[in-house]
Amino acid sequence: MSRERYTVISADCHAGADLLDYKPYLEAKYHDDFDAWAAAYVNPYADLLADTADRNWNSARRLAELAADGIVAEVVFPNTIPPFFPSASLMAPAPTPQEYEQRWAGLRAHNRWLADFCADAPGRRAGVAQILLNDPAEAVREVRRAKAAGLTGGILLPGTPPGSGIPELYSQVYDPLWAVCEELDVPVNHHGGSASPPLGDEPAARAVFMVETTWFSHRALWHLTFGGAFRRHPGLKLVLTEQGSGWIPGVVEMLDYYHGRLVAAASRASTAESKFGAGLAASMGASPGEVWRDNCFVGASFMRPHEVPLRDRIGLDKIMWGSDYPHDEGTAPYSREGLRIAYAGLPPDEIAAMVGGNAARVYGFDLPALDRIAATVGPTVDEIAEPLKGAPADATSPAFAPGGSVRVW
16 A cells, blocks of 8 residues: 555456467367367357457456556456366366366466466466366376466365265365465465356256355365364465355354364263264364464455454454456446445555455565555545445446345355
8 A cells, every 4th residue: 555545456356368279378289189179169158258358368458457447466266268178167067087187287278378377467466276176186286386387376276065076175185285385375265156066057046056155165164174274284374255254253153163062072971962073173273263363364355335344353354355357246347436335434554454465465466566556546545435425327246236234154
């Protein structure tokens, strides 16, 4: 933050190459298979077929639009279709054994493309590398490659929904992955929507998905916590992105309740509950509340007004605002208005932390260098202090939806 303007880092943006532009980043032995796959692939996403799709890969356009929106840097999650995937990788099911080799090749191609995309705007993009969990040793190798390639956004942790055939995230089979992330200071990001099981496409299924999808994404928090990942790897950082933030205080309190109850039950004579807590205290270490305090952060994309009063309970040092560019549900091109509706009237130092300072610390951005850019394009302190009296007429983000209340999850 400069004296008069905020340095805004969006902790949730999305990008990817156009379909055919992944080919140069793919190992040559897959080129013929890629040509056949690409020729037959029908893109199901309207936003990736529209004339605005190039916001995902047009570096100059992206920098200009983000700057016009008051944003000087971004954490870059995936968005487009990597080679050999049936859909955007964020929502794709785990590969079958027959699909595994080509899917991995596709993700490595995306990571190589992303490294070049980030290098095109030095210091302003923290790219999130993609991995698969089928083979933790291969995931570890990709973490090392991505870090060496300059991707500073950490990794995108896939979900392990019921029926995936992949071990649950509490399994110690993933310890080598947590170890390398701790060793290299690589944040582990778990994005909303990435852990839901397939439900079909009936109207009821789509409604159920909307109700349940954030809950399935939240599971990473209690799986890693109860699984003892943070006890064995105390430097591990977990970031939960685009899953809301208002649920966090209540869920952490609930996890603390279960932790205390099960640990206490395990220390007593045999009871109906004692078996559920057996060994939990030794395997977990710290309580869930302590884990949240020491190891966890929230990518609070387009934070809404009803969530803001909970900021002290969530942790002012945990919250990282995001615009979700270029998604329709994102705040662009009205991010200044999105910040005003959420943060008007708050102390400037609190706003500065949530809109940029925390993200700079978690993802290693050079904040003084970004301050110099923000001095000309960042939203002014006075501007964000002014309450928003009405949402822009053509805004599409839930940030501007009337009402809103803290949900169970």
